[in-house]
Amino acid sequence: MNRLQSKLALRARKADALQARSGAVTTPSKPAASRSIRRVRHDIKVRHVAVASVQHPSPGFVSILLQGDDLIDFPSQSFDDHIKVFVPQDGAEAIRRDYTPRCFDAATGDLTIEFALHEGGAASDWASRLQAGDRVQVAGPKGSMVIPMDYPWYWLIGDPTSLPAISRFLEEAPAGCKVTVVCQIANEGDQREFATAANADVHWVSDYQQLLATVHELELPAGEGFVWGGLEGHTVARLRTMVLEQKGHPREHSKLSAYWKQGLADFSEKG
Ligand SMILES: Cc1cc2nc3c(=O)[nH]c(=O)nc-3n(C[C@H](O)[C@H](O)[C@H](O)COP(=O)(O)OP(=O)(O)OC[C@H]3O[C@@H](n4cnc5c(N)ncnc54)[C@H](O)[C@@H]3O)c2cc1C
Numbered sequence: 551m552n553r554l555q556s557k558l559a560l561r562a563r564k565a566d567a568l569q570a571r572s573g574a575v576t577t578p579s580k581p582a583a584s585r586s587i588r589r590v591r592h593d594i595k596v597r598h599v600a601v602a603s604v605q606h607p608s609p610g611f612v613s614i615l616l617q618g619d620d621l622i623d624f625p626s627q628s629f630d631d632h633i634k635v636f637v638p639q640d641g642a643e644a645i646r647r648d649y650t651p652r653c654f655d656a657a658t659g660d661l662t663i664e665f666a667l668h669e670g671g672a673a674s675d676w677a678s679r680l681q682a683g684d685r686v687q688v689a690g691p692k693g694s695m696v697i698p699m700d701y702p703w704y705w706l707i708g709d710p711t712s713l714p715a716i717s718r719f720l721e722e723a724p725a726g727c728k729v730t731v732v733c734q735i736a737n738e739g740d741q742r743e744f745a746t747a748a749n750a751d752v753h754w755v756s757d758y759q760q761l762l763a764t765v766h767e768l769e770l771p772a773g774e775g776f777v778w779g780g781l782e783g784h785t786v787a788r789l790r791t792m793v794l795e796q797k798g799h800p801r802e803h804s805k806l807s808a809y810w811k812q813g814l815a816d817f818s819e820k821g
Pocket residue numbers: 630631632647648649650651664665666667668669670671672673674675710711712714715808809810811812813814815816817
């Protein structure tokens with residue numbers, strides 16, 4: 551039996567023990583291989599759009615609504631898709647940064663992006679100055695990693711940069727789906743009410759130590775579930791060790807990504 555099979559067997563034994571202890575009658579979860587991430591490729595297209603409106607949902611965020619004919623065939627199949635936003639530079643080529651399509655309405659072509667504001671970021675500074683009527687270029691998504699939405703439970707672990715993806719997940723999640731959110735946010739004013747039909751248990755924490763401590767305290771629920779995370783790079787490395795190695799959650803039912811890295815501009819996990 552390889553390492554993965556041992557972990558799966560251990561999880562199945564834990565689930566059986568839990569069920570026996572509680573006396574609960576549950577629908578047996580599907581076998582481990584039943585759900586998997588589906589990869590979808592899209593042609594990369596650069597889209598020229600206009601800022602239709604600018605909102606400030608909370609002190610640390612600016613939400614930009616983009617419109618334009620170029621968005622007609624915009625593809626966005628997953629809550630954690632990303633696009634490249636071109637940030638103009640005086641006398642130089644635009645730089646590009648990754649952002650989540652927070653909402654896309656295929657009927658109207660409305661695309662919303664939420665920027666988490668931070669000190670010393672070219673994209674963050676630029677976004678904070680955008681006004682209705684400004685022209686913007688975006689490219690992608692070049693693909694989607696479509697995570698099945700029928701897992702019995704999810705953990706979503708993030709920070710301000712992934713709050714847009716977490717918010718979108720919760721809006722799209724089926725009714726009653728069990729979701730635990732652990733999100734780091736430095737300013738209490740940036741906590742938000744999620745619009746969701748899911749059964750969401752939300753933990754707001756103020757720093758990454760607290761985030762890791764909170765996840766450490768959580769017990770993996772019984773049955774198949776998905777652990778998703780998008781956050782600072784050093785913290786996500788520790789989170790992977792905790793969730794996948796210490797807690798033994800199967801890697802194929804997880805996606806834990808670095809969304810940015812302390813001290814590095816234009817960080818990309820893929821190099
Ligand atoms: C798949 C994906 C989706 C993403 N979606 C979003 C999204 O929807 N909204 C969003 O706001 N961000 C999102 N991000 C994160 C965003 O791409 C980075 O934060 C990016 O570095 C910001 O660019 P910048 O030009 O402002 O800062 P950079 O020029 O890249 O960095 C300058 C300095 O700021 C630091 N820094 C970068 N980001 C932060 C931060 N958030 N907080 C504190 N310090 C920071 C860097 O370490 C560096 O020292 C996403 C990232 C990925 C990979």
